[in-house]
Amino acid sequence: MFQHGPFVKAEIERVIDDDPEVRDSIRQVLSRVGFDVSTADNGETGIQAFYERPPDVVIVDIIMPRNNGIEVIRKIRGSFPGARIVAITGGGNFGLFGYKPGTLVTEAYLASASASGAVSCYTTPLTSRQLWTRPADSGQAGCR
Numbered sequence: 001m002f003q004h005g006p007f008v009k010a011e012i013e014r015v016i017d018d019d020p021e022v023r024d025s026i027r028q029v030l031s032r033v034g035f036d037v038s039t040a041d042n043g044e045t046g047i048q049a050f051y052e053r054p055p056d057v058v059i060v061d062i063i064m065p066r067n068n069g070i071e072v073i074r075k076i077r078g079s080f081p082g083a084r085i086v087a088i089t090g091g092g093n094f095g096l097f098g099y100k101p102g103t104l105v106t107e108a109y110l111a112s113a114s115a116s117g118a119v120s121c122y123t124t125p126l127t128s129r130q131l132w133t134r135p136a137d138s139g140q141a142g143c144r
Helices: 020-032 043-052 069-079 104-116 128-132
Strands: 002-004 007-009 012-016 036-040 057-061 084-089 120-123
Touching: 012 020, 012 043, 020 036, 020 128, 036 043, 043 057, 043 069, 057 069, 069 084, 069 104, 084 104, 104 120
Parallel strands: 012 036, 012 057, 057 084, 084 120
Antiparallel strands: 002 007
16 A cells, blocks of 8 residues: 555445446556456445455445345444445435435435445545545545
8 A cells, every 4th residue: 555645546346336437447556557347336345345355445335135235334344343435325415406416315324334334435436546545544444
C-alpha cells in the first residue's frame, strides 16, 4: 500500500455488487489507475472470495441477494476486525421524480452499514475521487 498526495492506494480491491454496470464501472475506473480489482456478483460469492484471498479494501453494495451488504460487512468484520470495508448503495433513491440520494431509506442503509463496521459509506453514483480515497486507519469503523 502506498500514498500519493491525499490518496491512499491499495494493491488489491474487491467489488461486491449485484448490478453488473456498477460493478464493472468501479472495476474499470480502479484498474485504470493501477489497482488489482476482482469482483463478485452477490454477497455469498463475495464472502467466499474474501476468505480465499483477502483484499486490502472491499467495496460492497448494501442491497444484494444471497447475503446483503450488511451481512457481508458483519461476516468479514467478525473474522477480520481490521478489514477496510466501503459500503455503497443506490437503494431507496428512486421515487416519482427520479434519483434522490438523501432519502431516509438510503440514510438508514448507510447508518446500518456504519454500525456494522464499514469505514466509509457512499451513495451511488460514485465519483472517481470517492473510489480512490480510503480511510488511512483500517481499525476505525464508522462512515464519515
